[in-house]
Amino acid sequence: MDLNSELNQTEQKKWGEVMLQHSFDEEDWIKARSTLIKLLLNDRKVADEEAIRSYISCCAEATSGTYPLPRLVDLVTDFYSQYGMDSAKRRAN
Numbered sequence: 311m312d313l314n315s316e317l318n319q320t321e322q323k324k325w326g327e328v329m330l331q332h333s334f335d336e337e338d339w340i341k342a343r344s345t346l347i348k349l350l351l352n353d354r355k356v357a358d359e360e361a362i363r364s365y366i367s368c369c370a371e372a373t374s375g376t377y378p379l380p381r382l383v384d385l386v387t388d389f390y391s392q393y394g395m396d397s398a399k400r401r402a403n
Contacts, residue, residue, distance in 0.1 A: 321359050328363055332370040338382040342366045345383050349390045355398040365395055 317325065329339050346362055357365070369385040 317359065324360075325363060328367050332367070332374075333379055334370055334382045339366065342369070342382040342386045346386050346390065346395075349387070350395065350398055351401075353394075353398075354401045355395070356401045357395060357398040361395070361397040365389075365397070 325339065329336060334342075343362060343366060346357075346366060350357055366382070366386055369389050370382060372389075373380055373385060
């Protein structure tokens with residue numbers, strides 16, 4: 311999967327800016343995004359791109375200064391299972 315093929319240029323730029331603020335590489339962000347979208351779908355929920363980006367960024371921020379750095383996809387999965395995602399909306403049937 312490639313963010314460039316899924317997102318418009320404005321969203322790509324926003325993702326790039328967020329990625330540069332944390333110690334995870336692009337592949338980590340792509341996997342985390344894909345995992346969060348799947349978790350939302352399993353719960354019959356949706357979220358816009360800004361909410362997804364913000365959620366994953368929050369997960370990444372929670373580990374700043376942690377060594378060794380956990381996998382971002384694991385952080386997203388753990389955070390979602392513990393806290394859910396308040397900004398997600400119920401998906402229409």
